[in-house]
Amino acid sequence: MTLAKVKSIAxxxxxxxxxxIEVDISEGLPGYTLLGLPDxxxxxxxxxxxxxxxxxxxxxPNKRVTVSLSPAxxxxxxxxxxxxxxxxxxxxxGLIPAGSLDxxxxxGELSLDGSVKSVRGVLPALVAASTQxxxxxxxxxxxxxxxxxxxxxxxxxxxxLEEVMAYVKEGVVPDxxxxxxxxxxxxxxxxxxxxxxxxxxxxxxxxxIGAHHLLFIGPPGTGKTMLAERIPTxxxxxxxxxxxxxxxVHSVAGLSIRAANHDALPPFxxxxxxxxxVTMVGxxxxxxxxxxxxxxxxxVLFIDEAPECRSGVLDALRQPLESGAITISRSSGTxxxxxxxxxxxxxxxxxxxxxxxxxxxxxxxxxxIRRYLQKLSGPLLDRIDIRTFVETPSRSEMAASELxxxxxxxxxxxxxxxxxxxxxxxxxxxxVNSKIPASxxxxxxxxxxxxxxxxxxxxxxxxxxARGFHKVLRLAWSVADSKGHHIPTRDDVGMAFSLREGADxx
Amino acid sequence: xxxxxTIGATGEHxxxxxxxxxxxxxxxxxxxxxxxxxxxxxxxxxxxxxVEVKTRSSEKFGHPLEAIDAKKxxxxxRLALAWIxxxxxxxxDYRIDCAAVLLGKGQNVEIDYRKGVL
Numbered sequence: 001m002t003l004a005k006v007k008s009i010a011x012x013x014x015x016x017x018x019x020x021i022e023v024d025i026s027e028g029l030p031g032y033t034l035l036g037l038p039d040x041x042x043x044x045x046x047x048x049x050x051x052x053x054x055x056x057x058x059x060x061p062n063k064r065v066t067v068s069l070s071p072a073x074x075x076x077x078x079x080x081x082x083x084x085x086x087x088x089x090x091x092x093x094g095l096i097p098a099g100s101l102d103x104x105x106x107x108g109e110l111s112l113d114g115s116v117k118s119v120r121g122v123l124p125a126l127v128a129a130s131t132q133x134x135x136x137x138x139x140x141x142x143x144x145x146x147x148x149x150x151x152x153x154x155x156x157x158x159x160x161l162e163e164v165m166a167y168v169k170e171g172v173v174p175d176x177x178x179x180x181x182x183x184x185x186x187x188x189x190x191x192x193x194x195x196x197x198x199x200x201x202x203x204x205x206x207x208x209i210g211a212h213h214l215l216f217i218g219p220p221g222t223g224k225t226m227l228a229e230r231i232p233t234x235x236x237x238x239x240x241x242x243x244x245x246x247x248x249v250h251s252v253a254g255l256s257i258r259a260a261n262h263d264a265l266p267p268f269x270x271x272x273x274x275x276x277x278v279t280m281v282g283x284x285x286x287x288x289x290x291x292x293x294x295x296x297x298x299x300v301l302f303i304d305e306a307p308e309c310r311s312g313v314l315d316a317l318r319q320p321l322e323s324g325a326i327t328i329s330r331s332s333g334t335x336x337x338x339x340x341x342x343x344x345x346x347x348x349x350x351x352x353x354x355x356x357x358x359x360x361x362x363x364x365x366x367x368x369i370r371r372y373l374q375k376l377s378g379p380l381l382d383r384i385d386i387r388t389f390v391e392t393p394s395r396s397e398m399a400a401s402e403l404x405x406x407x408x409x410x411x412x413x414x415x416x417x418x419x420x421x422x423x424x425x426x427x428x429x430x431x432v433n434s435k436i437p438a439s440x441x442x443x444x445x446x447x448x449x450x451x452x453x454x455x456x457x458x459x460x461x462x463x464x465x466a467r468g469f470h471k472v473l474r475l476a477w478s479v480a481d482s483k484g485h486h487i488p489t490r491d492d493v494g495m496a497f498s499l500r501e502g503a504d505x506x
Numbered sequence: 507x508x509x510x511x512t513i514g515a516t517g518e519h520x521x522x523x524x525x526x527x528x529x530x531x532x533x534x535x536x537x538x539x540x541x542x543x544x545x546x547x548x549x550x551x552x553x554x555x556x557v558e559v560k561t562r563s564s565e566k567f568g569h570p571l572e573a574i575d576a577k578k579x580x581x582x583x584r585l586a587l588a589w590i591x592x593x594x595x596x597x598x599d600y601r602i603d604c605a606a607v608l609l610g611k612g613q614n615v616e617i618d619y620r621k622g623v624l
Binding site for chain 1: 569571572574579604620621623624
């Protein structure tokens with residue numbers, strides 16, 4: 001047999017396509033032609049496959065080898081086709097039987113010594129395979145941890161090409177122990193580490209309840225980062241579906257797989273303020289990789305020193321903030337990644353950082369101060385419901401030896417409040433308060449009479465804009481949920497108003 | 507045997523024998539012009555056959571025919587056309603074959619002959 005066909009999966013973003021790899025060995029000068037839009041890493045597969053075959057005791061055909069990856073129009077990238085190409089070459093040479101590999105996909109990079117190395121995106125590839133008539137998948141043993149949660153596919157983890165030969169020839173399934181990666185629990189942050197900050201803690205809790213985006217303003221060293229890092233610990237644990245989606249994005253990005261016992265913890269991603277728009281939202285030439293906002297899917301995207309970001313970087317987040325997903329177009333194709341995150345920005349009140357607080361010496365001029373926060377564009381700030389000051393803890397707060405409320409206590413309140421909201425929104429298109437459309441706010445989801453009249457007064461005296469009016473109402477619902485009120489009271493609306501308009505330096 | 511030239515000449519000798527056994531007529535051996543050399547030129551019916559012979563004493567450094575790269579292939583094409591025009595056979599069919607000769611220990615000779623590969 002000089003012709004062989006083996007299947008694999010190519011990823012376009014999170015969408016997987018079944019790829020048929022055909023190998024034909026014909027008479028002619030020794031040569032290797034790879035067809036089907038390969039990128040640089042894939043074009044180098046010849047050298048890896050050749051050495052891996054020879055070092056695994058299989059001969060390399062000194063003939064004309066043609067490898068075709070179809071569908072040919074789909075750009076293919078990466079090293080995950082090494083293993084299927086090697087298997088097809090062995091079948092074409094008659095070393096292993098073609099057998100019944102019709103419903104088996106192969107994924108894996110080959111090392112020169114014949115061992116099978118890890119590849120990116122195994123999880124989304126398996127998810128795609130499970131919807132497309134695939135029964136078995138041969139994957140690198142290192143990636144076995146990613147296959148958890150996909151029942152419909154029988155995965156065979158392999159360490160070496162020889163194990164693959166044995167499997168295809170005799171059906172010997174290699175015995176690979178499932179070693180959970182990162183099995184040790186990383187240091188767990190807890191909200192009880194934060195000293196004082198009652199106002200910021202309240203803002204954080206309301207943000208978690210209603211999924212409201214949040215801006216912390218405060219001098220350096222007051223705990224903005226500390227607070228933000230702890231937001232995932234008060235968010236409700238991820239559902240199985242959400243966790244799978246998060247793992248899929250992380251798998252495509254090639255990040256190490258999150259340990260199973262941390263699967264439920266929402267991710268926390270904090271790109272540096274010098275980051276580019278491409279790393280923020282995703283991009284790349286050959287394969288479009290997810291950006292920070294997709295890695296923060298179902299979790300928290302924290303940007304420290306937000307006004308220091310280059311112009312355009314933060315504004316690139318406007319589309320995902322609106323739609324919960326990001327679509328990136330490149331010459332290799334158009335890719336959509338999920339990006340439903342809670343945005344948390346931190347900023348100093350002025351370039352020197354000492355403007356707010358108890359009257360310490362700020363050296364900035366009035367113009368500098370005004371310009372500094374203006375770097376956060378209007379449309380972006382508009383999407384941020386909560387703006388709160390984080391002040392230096394007071395003397396008595398620092399001296400107190402008892403710890404603040406723990407994450408668990410706050411998280412339980414958040415979960416309860418979200419349950420109340422979910423019940424209220426049953427039958428609606430949205431699940432959280434921050435997503436209530438304006439029309440619904442004016443009809444079905446109004447605040448109490450006193451609350452509404454308070455807001456109308458503020459509107460009349462131009463202390464709140466029409467847009468701010470709706471934002472405050474959404475926040476008021478979150479405040480009401482946290483207190484167990486079935487409708488926002490006058491106090492709830494007042495509190496919401498101070499969360500939205502409290503940091504009045506814009 | 508021993509030097510590179512004699513190894514090459516031995517290989518070409520075996521290939522020429524092989525071709526004659528197959529019923530081909532050898533027209534020329536080691537035809538050389540400024541641009542290069544054609545090892546064997548033979549005739550099979552109306553077709554002129556140009557043969558490039560690669561001889562090795564071991565496969566330790568890869569298959570002999572792997573030494574024929576795109577540049578070499580291109581040169582063989584030009585040499586073939588040059589021979590045809592110089593010998594007034596313009597328009598006749600021709601093909602370029604490659605032969606790998608592996609000289610093993612003793613009298614063991616392996617010929618891997620590939621027709622019309624370029």
